[in-house]
Amino acid sequence: GAVVSQHPSRVICKSGTSVKIECRSLDFQATTMFWYRQFPKQSLMLMATSNEGSKATYEQGVEKDKFLINHASLTLSTLTVTSAHPEDSSFYICSAREVDSNQPQHFGDGTRLSIL
């Protein structure tokens, strides 16, 4: 089945550091990828929709300068948390949608980001 690889799985770093998270579709092409944030014991919250070759669409309240998204190819999207602070600590999950959009989204295993 379709596999989405997310890397790294866990990051611990100091406040002020920028952190890049990668989301790759391993065996299919993904025209659209989605980035979610999940707080402890809560549901997933959509942050942005990433379309290959164009600018990402951010949800209301999500700072585009804080969370930089790049979707340079049909198999890779990256989320960069710039100048991270402790309040950015969270679980970040990506998903990818196949070119045949009748298929459901496939999710990565998530990245646990901890800012000290």
Added chain:
Amino acid sequence: AQSVTQLDSHVSVSEGTPVLLRCNYSSSYSPSLFWYVQHPNKGLQLLLKYTSAATLVKGINGFEAEFKKSETSFHLTKPSAHMSDAAEYFCVVSDRGRNAGNMLTFGGGTRLMVKP
């Protein structure tokens, strides 16, 4: 607009007994509906999906769900719980007709606990 309500934030069952996780939805269009499972510090795994075919949908690991339009419900069931079923479960709706890969709206999640 679309929304999903998972009626129980926590469900506790004994191993070998039936599981019922409740989900109600609202959608302006004919919805696609999904159940995903999330184990700790992991991404989401698709259990099953409804996209307009049979109203009783069978998924992986013995789970199934029935789409009831009159009740706007999509409850998840399993005849006999296993310890490995303990996890967080999300009911998810996708709007815009039958396009299963479009933007997803998540329910708040239900934590299933299985007692030995």
